[in-house]
Amino acid sequence: MEVVSSELKDFVAWITLVKEVEHLFGPMADEASFQDGLEQAILQKTAFCIRSEQNEDKQELMGGVVISKETNEIAWLAVSKKYRSQGYGKVLLNYAISQLDRQNEIYVQTFDESVPEGKAARRLYVNLGFKDSKPGGLNPAGLNTVIMKTSKTS
Structure with a gap:
């Protein structure tokens, strides 16, 4: 299971993954602003994924994560x-954290503990x-x- 920088050829597979989690995150897949942001993240090498072992004709993402180095945060994370x-x-998540500034707090917005569907995500963080x-x-x-953060490390 190798985490790699996403490429534009992964865009359709990303949208498939996004559609799968819209019931938890809200509408995104068909939103131009989300698509533009995802494309920018791919081009800026801040979108990472684990690709399935399927053939090149039918690429699938096992999961993906987008980070923001400017705000030192995990901007988006999902697993199929x-x-x-x-x-x-x-x-x-470990890969994403390794790409951020661990000397400062790292942020993520995730589900509050009152959301049953978000318990696995919270536990991970x-x-x-x-x-x-x-x-x-x-x-x-x-x-x-809820906004979660890590402690600064020295």
Whole structure:
């Protein structure tokens, strides 16, 4: 399971993954602003993925993560349903963290502990040192979120 920088050839596979999680994150796949942001992240080498072992004709992402070096945050993370609970989220998150400034706090907006569908995501972040920082409000899907952050390391 290798994390790689996404390429433009992955764009359709990214949109397929995005559609799979829209019920948790809100509408994105058909939103021009999301598509433009994803394309920019790919071009800026801040979008990373784990590709399936399928043939080149039918590329599929097992999971993907987008970071922001400017705000030192995990901007987006998802694992395809059929690959969940197999360690892919942890691998993606560890890789993303390695690309950010660990000397400063790293941020992520994820599900509040009151959201049953978000328990696995929260557990992943907590296990890697993130702690609740402040309420994040409702996401576009209407689910409560929280801003989590890591501690600074010296």
